[in-house]
Amino acid sequence: MSPGQVNLSSTPAQVAQTSAAAGAAPATPGHVPTAAPATDAPSTFISGSTETSGSGGGRNAAKITIAAVLIGAIVIAGIFVLAKSMTNKRTKTLNSLLAQVADKGATQLATTQEEVEILLGEAKSLKNRGDREAIYQRLLVAEGSNLDEIIAQFAANEENRMTPDIRVKFFQVVQGRNSPEALPALIDHARNAILPETASAALNAARKLATEKDLTDLLGIIQFNENSQIQQDAKRVIMSLAERSTERSEIATAIKSAYESATNDKSTVVFLELLGSTGGDTAAGIVETALGSEDKKIRIAALAALGSWADDTQFDTLLDYMTSEEDDTIRRQAYAQAFQFLQKDRDRDDLALEDMWKALAQEAATESEKIQIVNGLAKIVEDWAFAVVEFFLEDENDKVSFRAEKALDFMETKRNRLKPDRGDDEEE
Numbered sequence: 001m002s003p004g005q006v007n008l009s010s011t012p013a014q015v016a017q018t019s020a021a022a023g024a025a026p027a028t029p030g031h032v033p034t035a036a037p038a039t040d041a042p043s044t045f046i047s048g049s050t051e052t053s054g055s056g057g058g059r060n061a062a063k064i065t066i067a068a069v070l071i072g073a074i075v076i077a078g079i080f081v082l083a084k085s086m087t088n089k090r091t092k093t094l095n096s097l098l099a100q101v102a103d104k105g106a107t108q109l110a111t112t113q114e115e116v117e118i119l120l121g122e123a124k125s126l127k128n129r130g131d132r133e134a135i136y137q138r139l140l141v142a143e144g145s146n147l148d149e150i151i152a153q154f155a156a157n158e159e160n161r162m163t164p165d166i167r168v169k170f171f172q173v174v175q176g177r178n179s180p181e182a183l184p185a186l187i188d189h190a191r192n193a194i195l196p197e198t199a200s201a202a203l204n205a206a207r208k209l210a211t212e213k214d215l216t217d218l219l220g221i222i223q224f225n226e227n228s229q230i231q232q233d234a235k236r237v238i239m240s241l242a243e244r245s246t247e248r249s250e251i252a253t254a255i256k257s258a259y260e261s262a263t264n265d266k267s268t269v270v271f272l273e274l275l276g277s278t279g280g281d282t283a284a285g286i287v288e289t290a291l292g293s294e295d296k297k298i299r300i301a302a303l304a305a306l307g308s309w310a311d312d313t314q315f316d317t318l319l320d321y322m323t324s325e326e327d328d329t330i331r332r333q334a335y336a337q338a339f340q341f342l343q344k345d346r347d348r349d350d351l352a353l354e355d356m357w358k359a360l361a362q363e364a365a366t367e368s369e370k371i372q373i374v375n376g377l378a379k380i381v382e383d384w385a386f387a388v389v390e391f392f393l394e395d396e397n398d399k400v401s402f403r404a405e406k407a408l409d410f411m412e413t414k415r416n417r418l419k420p421d422r423g424d425d426e427e428e
Contacts, residue, residue, distance in 0.1 A: 093118055101138045111142035113150060120154045123170070124162040132166065139173045148174070152182035156189035156202065168201040175205035183209045187217050190234070196227045203233040210241045215251060219258045223267045235270050239308070242277040248310065252278035256286060265297065272301040279310030287314075291321055300333050307337025312348065315341060315356055322363060335363065339372050354384045361388050370400045378407040381415040 097119060100109050116139070123135040139151060154160055155170035174182045186206040193199035203221075210218065218241075221234040242251050252275060259271035272290055275283035283305070290302035306318040318341065322334035338360050342353075357377065364370045374392055377385045389411070392404035 090118055094122055097138050098134050101134060101141065107141050108143040109138070109141050111138075111144045111147060113144065113146065116142060116144070116147055116150055120151065120170075124160060124166055132169070136169055136173050139170075140176050146181070148177055148179035148181040149185070151177070152185035152205075156185040158189075158194060164195050164197055167198045171198070171201035171205045175207075178208060180209055180211075183211075183214065187214055190221055190230070191217060196230055199225075199227075199230050200233045203230070203237055207237045207240045210237050212241070212245060212247055212250065215241070215254050219254065219271075222270050223258060223262065226266075228266065231266065231270050235274055238274055239277040242274075242310065248278045249280055249282065252280050252282040256282055259286065269297055269301040272298065273304045273308070276305030276308035277310060279313070284314065288317075296327070296330065299330055303330070303334050303337045307340045309341065312352065312356070319359055319363065332366075332369075335360075335365075335369055338363075339369075339376065342376065350382070354382070357385070358388060361391070367397050367400055370395060370397070371403050374400070374404050374407045378410055381411055381418060386411060 093115060097111070097115055100106055119135050119139055119142075123132050123139070126132050126135070151170065152174050155167055155174060171186070174186065183206060186202045186209070189202040190199045190206065193202065206214075215238065218234050218238050222231050225231060225234075238251070238255075242248055245251060255271055255274050255278065259268065259275070262268040262271055272286070275286055287302045287305050290298050290305075293299055293302075303318070303321070306314050306321075309315075315338070318334060318338050322331055322338060325331040325334060342356055342360065357373075357380075361373045361377075364373050370392055374389055377389050386408065389404050389407050393401055393408075395401045395404070
């Protein structure tokens with residue numbers, strides 16, 4: 001049945017017949033009802049009938065009135081049955097779809113666009129959180145044509161009224177599906193969202209999907225959105241893009257342009273921090289200039305850029321600045337960025353890694369900085385790491401020396417587990 005048609009099948013007809021019978025006067029057995037004597041009433045005209053007069057007019061008017069009532073009853077009954085049928089079908093479809101994820105290992109479940117629309121519509125209106133979670137899981141494993149685009153557009157469209165937490169959940173589903181088809185809707189919502197929490201969720205979903213084509217929009221979000229959290233989320237998307245990209249120099253050029261044309265201090269700082277993710281000569285020149293700024297915020301942002309540099313080429317620059325900085329607050333910032341830099345999970349030459357850790361350990365001045373070094377080296381089981389930690393056993397600060405002792409015990413246990421034959425190799 002196509003939309004707009006009314007099902008006038010047997011069920012509505014039965015409802016109509018019952019209504020007609022109920023409206024008639026009960027007949028006396030053996031008696032045939034007769035009409036009342038005709039009077040000289042004026043002629044009557046009902047739209048859709050012929051003009052009548054005399055005794056037949058009353059009867060015809062009554063018949064037409066009753067017919068109109070019956071037709072109305074039939075239409076109403078038909079609409080009710082149709083709506084109930086559609087609701088029952090929708091509920092049956094929903095239950096069938098959710099039953100498929102009773103198996104926690106279910107993946108790639110074939111799903112039509114109509115079924116996805118049912119899931120989306122129900123998830124945004126159901127009050128029971130457990131029921132919604134089941135729908136989110138079913139959406140996560142749905143497989144079909146254009147589903148990623150449909151789900152992302154539904155979540156991004158603020159005309160689809162729903163609570164912010166539900167919209168955030170939809171974006172988490174999109175993030176889990178991780179499809180490039182969702183990207184346009186995510187970026188559009190991040191640019192225009194009313195609520196910062198849903199904009200942030202859209203940016204998180206876009207983090208691993210964004211391409212160089214999205215760079216202008218992302219830089220625009222940082223430039224024009226006054227919400228610090230959204231600026232930082234957009235920054236992380238660009239950092240992820242730079243890490244994956246083979247066109248880092250072009251990204252650096254775009255960030256440089258945004259930095260030089262920034263209209264407020266907040267966006268200026270974020271753009272400067274971003275330059276570290278691209279590395280290269282363009283970024284290095286800007287950061288070097290920023291380190292000499294009289295504005296502390298700019299110097300700290302430049303240090304943050306060095307702490308997230310795309311390769312190891314600027315580590316010495318960071319250490320040199322730290323040793324020469326007279327402002328203790330900024331020196332501590334430089335130390336923190338250097339330590340963060342060594343925590344990065346990247347392929348490094350063993351000798352280079354050793355040199356960097358030893359150089360930073362020599363600059364550790366406070367209790368917290370020394371403990372940071374010990375904790376960081378506790379994850380490494382190379383001989384040189386043991387030697388550096390052993391140095392802190394003699395520290396005058398009891399907390400530092402105690403932590404070094406515990407770290408060495410942990411490192412020894414870990415090394416014995418990872419290298420059980422090490423003792424035999426040394427004897428040979």
